[in-house]
Amino acid sequence: MSGRDYDHRRQMGGELIIPALAVCFTLYYFTTIWNSPWTAQVSAFSIGGILLLLCAAFFIKTALLLRSSEASLGLGGLVGIEDVRNGRLALVLATIGYVWLIEDLGFTLTTFLFIAISITALGHGKNVGRATATAAVMSLAGWAVFIWAFDTRFPRGWFETTMQGLMANG
Amino acid sequence: MGDTAALLATAFTDTLGYWWIIIPTIFLGLIVGGIPGFSAANTIIILLPLTLAMELQTGLVFMVTLYCAARMGAGIPAILVNIPGTAGAAATPLDGYPMTKQGRGQQALAMSFVASSIGGLLTTLVALAAMPLLARVGFYMHSVEMVVVMLFGISLIASIAAQDMLKGLIAGFFGLMIGAIGTDVVYATPRGTFGFLELYDGVPLIPALVGLFAVSEAFIIIEKRVILTAKGEAAMRNPTWHATFEGISIALKRWWHIIWTSMIGLVIGVIPGAGAAIASFVAYQQSRTYSKTPELYGTGHAEGLIAPEAANNGVTSGTLVPLLVLGIPGGATAAIMLVVLQFQGVSFGPSLFMSNPEVGYGMFMAMAVAYLLMFLTILPLSRYMCRVTTVPTIYLAPIIISFTLVGAFVPREYMFDMQLALAFGVLGYLARRTGYHVAAILIGVILGPLLETYFMRALQKSNGDIMTLFSSTLGNILWLCLVASLILPAFLEWRRKTKTEAAA
Structure with a gap:
């Protein structure tokens, strides 16, 4: 054969x-x-x-x-070097980090870090500026809509507590 | 009769006057319906201080509109990015997402909006006209009959599994086993919980939905620059109004399909506790069974999209019937509406239409007006909504993961649910990459616990006699329908083949 x-x-x-x-x-x-x-x-x-x-x-x-x-009995490309090349492995690791860190860092900061790191990793380190800007817009929009406007019980951390204090003090 | 007509006409025109609250609520409903973990029920609870402070009629219109819009909104991400916003939209991506990948997302959205609006509007009118009759359905549907209804939904696994029956059935039964995690319904014995207290109530639905669909999909889509096929991307580069009109036309040509699948939703909706997920699976399964082209289902077939969308919006009207006539809420959102309206001094039950006709008729009229205005406001947006499919996946995937994972946290506020969603995401990824259908797993997870509950209730009532499943007339009729719906496709296929061979 x-x-x-x-x-x-x-x-x-x-x-x-x-x-x-x-x-x-x-x-x-x-x-x-x-x-x-x-x-x-x-x-x-x-x-x-x-x-x-x-x-x-x-x-x-x-x-x-x-x-x-x-x-x-081959794995048919289920797991391989391609997962490192296309950034999937980095995305999986970033997702595990997201789930692990969100309890301590809160929604906004963790979402910012996760989106920025994931986009950078998936884009092979290009467009770091755009990745950071997208992450900032998405995480702040999420905070504004879900936490500030609707008071949804998202995981809260340093950023949310600080902003709550700032808002409460005018 | 004349008085009732006058009351209805007044209620309709009065409700139209609330357009200023209906239109913003439609957009709010679309957002909360589209994000897994957020639902109309959650949003009404979050906005409870606001809702309770509203004048009775305003609060009523707000809640009903939010309910309808959230139901419709759940189908949008299901079609565009393969992520159902709620379990009720879990059957929508089976044909909606393939259409999007082919560059027909705009048509798919238009079809979904038409089917949802017409289905919702029609069932509202039918529910209004046949309320006393429909209220009785709840009395006739006991645990035995519900076992058969659940089996109707579960038999969809066999349809999904048609391409590779063995792998499809393994996925479906694996889902049923996962759905059996938790305490048993009689003695509360913990089963298969791995020692996690968080699983004693069973596998929470939202983390399963988020993981199997959203997270696994995000891990898959990064292989391509955008989620569209090359042909689809070319079609999406210059979206035109023509595609929206084409979608409307395709849906309207299937008016009969919208009618009968929405009626399935209505009837299932009046059964307390049944819900939109069952209705959409049953409608999809029935639609496929009686279709002349069952082989097209799952490939981006219009009827496969219309059926679940019309049915889950039919449920919306159905759940109001037991609430208004019997004071029994048909679902979570209806239960919250009950609490809010009771706070306002409204008492539900048979006397409602005498003591508070503006509430009784007003709820249905609010629903009718909401569906009318939704149709007019959302339809033009389909051209712009489908642009999301052209966003590069390196941006889309992280956004999907972060917002849906946190959505898994919201219903119970357990960090465990986010971890569970991630575990389901890995399972979903493995399933997709190795040719197992995640929808088959999800059907098992959703319907398995319900089937067990009704089955155990039936056995408990009959002291463990299994023959109780064949003891009621309605139940036996449903059994016959179930057997017919399983045999009929095979028979039709055989007849088609025979005819083709004879013609050759």
Whole structure:
């Protein structure tokens, strides 16, 4: 088999992730209801049972495709160097940072940092000025509409507290 | 009869006089409806000091308009960027977003506005005329019947899964399992919660919606400069009014489709607790089942967009029926309206139309006027709204992520919900990249807990006898309809093939 033929085989590694997650979760779920009353078990066992059967069918199908060399266990470009090049990895890391920092820094500052960093990373370091301006406009607009005007309970930090103090003192 | 007509005419003209509050509220509703986590209910609560201070009729018009506009607004990001503003719009992107990617976002928005306005207006009038009859629907729909209604919605998974049945069903059942997280409805036994107290009430819907649609979509769209296809980008470079008129024309030609799918929404809306998500899934599934071109659904098909939009706006009128006639709110927004109006001294129930006819008829007239004015004010904006699709994704993706993630925080104010939305985002990304349909997962997450609740109630009432599911006449009729709707597409497909073969 030539390398070119190999590239054209169905990449099943990535497709197996969701069924694998489903099986792990279902088995974990079963452990949490094993000694529960029947009312807690009935729908979970029926739905979970069908899900396990479906996943088993998918694993068998995959095994058959692998055996007949129609598929490989490759990830099909699910994760790779391309994710670093196009900035996806940076965006994912920035998103994790956003969720982690927003409790302490509050909505406005965290949103500003997140948007500025993400746009800069996705734009490969070009247009830093435009990224900063967009981040400033969006985060301040969000603060003005949702926090100042509507008093929505967004996560609040130093900026929101300072602005509240300034507003209260005229 | 003559008195009622005069009352309705007066209520209509009086409500028109409130245009100064209706028009700004329409725009507010579009904004709060379009951002996941914000809804008409949340906004009325946030603005409660203002609403309570308003004069009765002004407050009524404000709340009803906000309710209708938020419902319509939820469809806009669903069509343009694949992010439903509320669970009620979760079926909208199935065909709306493919249309946008093809550069037909303007037509899609126009179609959605026409279907929503006509569906909302029509169901308002039907609800007004058939209120006593519709109020009885709630009495006939017990847990057994509701199990079948839920199954109608869930059977959409099979339709979505048509391209790869096994993967579609795995996604749907995985969603149902995720939806089963939380305490059981009878003994409150925690199940599959990973020890998180925040999951004892079940998986919150907004973080699931934000993660599966918005966050995962943002991670995907950065691969391209803009979300449009090359052909779509060329079409969007010079948007014209022609596209809006074309969208209106396409929707109006499907007037019968708007009528019957909005009626599905109306009937489901009068059942307390059912809601717009079920209505839109059921309407989409039924629309596809009885379509002559079911294979076009999911590719940017007009009927696939019209059905959920007409249905979820039909729900809006439906939820008012049990509120006004029985004093039972049909949903969260109706419950808040009940509280506000009770504060103003209005008592709901059968006597409402005698004691406060201006409130009873006024609510429906406010809805009718709101839909009329919405149609006239929003439609011209479709040309400008669709410009958002030309914004480079390096700007769009971070903005989508930040504003929707914080939207996941708003309903319960738990940081955990933002983390959960991120986890769903990663799951959604993996699902999209490996050919699993996120809508199938979401249907399971939304409808799974409801199905279990009604199923357990039915079993509890019958002391665990499973045959109770076939014990009511209405339930059996619904079972027959469900079986027919599952078998019919296969039968029609077989007949089509036979005819084609015979012709060849």
